Amino acid sequence: MRDLTVRAEGLRQVFDDPDIGEVVAIDELSLEIQAGELTALVGPDGAGKTTLMRLLAGLLKPAAGSLTVLGTDVLKHPQAVQDRISYMPQRFGLYEDLSVQENLDLYADLHGVPPDQRKERFGRMLEMTDMARFTDRPAGKLSGGMKQKLGLACTLVRSPDLLLLDEPSVGVDPLSRRDLWAIVQQLVDDERLSVIISTSYMDEAERCARVFVMDKGRILADGTPAALTAKAAGLTFTATPPAGTPARELQARLIDHPSLVVDAVPEAGRVRFIRQPDADQAKCEALLGDIRTAPRAEELEDAFMMLLRQQQDEPPQSPASQAAESDADVPMPPRDEKPVIVVRDLVRKFGDFTAVASTSFDVGRGEIFGLLGPNGAGKTTTFRMLCGLLPATSGQLEVAGRNLRTARAQARAKIGYVAQKFALYGNLSVRQNLEFFGGAYGMRGRELAGRIKNAIAQFDLDPSAQSGLLPAGYKQRLAMATGLLHRPEILFLDEPTSGIDPLARRAFWRTITALSKEGVTIVITTHFMEEAEYCDRIAIQDAGEMLIIGTPAEVREKAAAGADGETVRTMNDAFIAVVEQNRARHDRQRAAA
Template identity: 70%
Template sequence: MNDVRATVVADNLRKTFEAPGGGPLHAVNEVSLRVRPGELTALVGPDGAGKTTLLRMVAGLLEPDAGTLLVLGIDAARDPQAVQDRISYMPQRFGLYEDLSVQENLDLYADLHGVPREARRERFARMLEMTDMARFTDRLAGKLSGGMKQKLGLACTLVRSPDLLLLDEPSVGVDPLSRRDLWQIVRQLVDDENLSVIVSTAYMDEAERCAQVFVMHEGRLLAEGAPAALAGRARGLTFTAVPTPDVPARDLQARLIDAGALIVDAVPKGGAVRFIRQPDADERALGELLGGAERRARPQELEDAFMMMLRRHQEDAGSAPQPETTAPQAAARAKDDGPVIVVRGLVRKFGDFTAVASTSFEVARGEIFGLLGPNGAGKTTTFRMLCGLLPATSGHLEVAGLNLRTARARARGRIGYVSQKFALYGNLTVRENLEFFGGAYGLRGQARRERVAAMIDRFGLEPKAVSGLLPGGYKQRLAMAAGLLHEPEILFLDEPTSGIDPLARRAFWRTITGLAQGGVTVVITTHFMEEAEYCDRIAIQDAGRMLALGTPREVREQAGGDGAADMDSAFIAIVEQGRAQASRGAGGAV
């Protein structure tokens, strides 16, 4: 089955590891595929699907246990070095040297790859131009924003001109502006250099830009084809529901996604809810479920087909645990209508650098409030001050009725916190982590045992699994469970869905919606703009300044238009408008 024209040829490929709980884990299981040259190819699938394992085998970093794998006509198992001499690979955590400058990082990777001195000047100039980093060659890599680090990582990966580029979720953790820039660079490489690129991604809109898509699940290949052909699997089943003015899109979405017998998937967008109906759904029952919402047919997309495939396999494996949708203690507290967070003139400086400049807002009890902004915008600094993890330079900050300047420790007892990076103990089991954090929150004896058991059941966790070996989506569920152990009044979530697949994001947000309905206040940072649609209000920051504050519709209207635009476009427009205004002000007050 050799195909000399294909960039990658895999036949019955298999890679097995030992599972966290013991026994074999077939990370890649009997996979056969062909990757065409000179094209963008996407690998998509939920956490644990086998995408990274497959990429690492293609890169010659893992040896297959069975099957054959030809990369650029080379047997990757027999001669991995020959493969590595002709490819470039950017893993999820690309290793920049943060104490070296941008130029020094480029020089180092050119040395490692043996790039001749005479070839470097032209290659470096091209990479710096494409990434728009020529102005920052003297800046330390550790001082770059997340998006700039990703672009530098890509430039270092491409210090030589490869025949095949492998990218493992390159846009995880970067904002829409940086994500757009990254894809423009990749597209330019494909067009100008006829480069073959294989990218794994959690973003279906990214996969739609590719010529070929492979859908993986639990190590197996579920489907392959052009995005439009795969999307055709959902033809005639995709609709938009426009709720009545008194029903938030988030609540309608929760109602729809709970109706598994009628609905495959539902997600809020542009003030409405995009949903997929089950093929055999009863029309009368569907009409009753929608209530007064207006239903309109819409064109099917790749994500629709992807969600249909995942739901089908989820059902075949048995229903996933249903998230709790009520929080009785929080519901009792929700009778108090006063703001639970008050921010007035908040400023944070690091030496001469102002990370947050005179920010003011309030958050109501039971509200979902989103903090958005490009990498390096100041939102994480704001977030850390709200959590009591970082003191403000000046201004007033009140959380749960307590002034964080004078009662930070007491305030922390009323909040839950889930960090951007997995912050639990990787060498402990799920149960041991929850027992430890329960004790840290002051839970003792029977009360702690009951709360730990409730969280394990609620989030469908395996108590004996070693935490550090869990896939990303399961780690996120464990972190959420730890943050909710002590039933906090306010839950702070710092990019909690970064790097997890759409199915896991839906389950996560169904839980959050239930918490908010029960009166828990949720403050979240995210780079998935679709998640801003779940929020009651959002704030967009850039360069420490507040650019927008309001409901998702109000923010979309501020960006221009009638408020029906997608949030990605609105975010980019507002940030670019803010930067243009700041540039015109030439350093003056904006």
């Protein structure tokens, strides 16, 4: 029998919360993890993944059960375990005023790495992360992806027997995510390092030797990716929407019938869906009508969604399908041909650094427009200028018919904004947050009370719940509710699904689809490339330059045309191809100069 890295039996962890009482985070959990393998923990928000990670690291003491890590009883000897592991939490603590090299030196000091081992270890980490050129740069000046790579390098300044990574790729772009995984895979292959990783990305979990699916502190299933994927065999299909119908509308139609469809998501102009195992054939045929369907190979995410749906006590309802009837008589802005956002030759400089260089595009009413790019590409700067939060250095910028240079306040009144990080008041209840932000938008009395009632119904919120204690998916719902309370014409969403699980992402996009049909214009940034498939058009930026604008199909086609025979099937493939093709062109120009 192979050596075990982890063995847990009857593990239980509870937290006492003054507002809601006892919270069971880990519930009679038992598992065994083999040494020298890459192991994934996957599950929805609140599944207990982070709590389990902290237990494995000896940072928490379980309420009951036994836990052995690297052959050591963690309850009795937590320090002995900590001396042999490296742990990278979701929010790794870099010192932003220190340089890359100074951060490495600091963590080497903290871990007691002998001076004679540092040169070799630092050199290896800097080579693996491709950061040798940036040793003098302050950590605060790095892009999000580079910060994650530096965090991993600092975690590995000593050579551990076990590496724990808690959602290391949240908030980083596909290129940085690929680089991170190349580093992790190299460590497993070259050093036979045992790695346990929690992730929201099922394509990452597919790389692992074994996957544990968690929910509500328990293990729902475990096995190799292939064994788990087989649970969805014979139930997976693609559906092609009629000409002129966005794939997201067909997707919304399918997921609104949970007795027939487990899950559905747009992909490459079609809809990938999972049929319920016991679905009524006649009802399925009636739902699909003349829509063409075809079988497809099952994927790990299919099995994951089936396992989660089976745990739900009742069929899922998206916030969009619960919209209050009293909103039906409120007229939405009519669709017309005139764009509601006009950007011409937009430039933003910070001193000598050009963050956005001569960018131009339009966005039409009711359109879902995706603004994509690698970490540090300039998309957040562009986004902040569109929202009126940051003045442009030069160029023309109109939002909802208002010039943001001369009428910023009037433009903001027509804008809703949902920040990447939860930006509401965590110590206030759901209702109190809605009342506060409604008042800030100038609403009072009966109007405000009616809007709050409708928002609570539409987003299925508990008005008395403390906002800071909500699961990530419900925090995002509350942020959406506050952003829409004044019925804006345009909704800006800055990486709203970062760090939330696939179930919450499906509900979120069901709401966005409904808002678009009502005439609300949506501008969104995201690092989940599958979400670009929901957009009418997308724009990809890099180094402040606009590389491409078009429908998802147009972007895939143009990326494939320049890919030198490489397969471009998904939007993730297209994103990487577009960015790498542009960077290669710049490299050739510099070499020729």
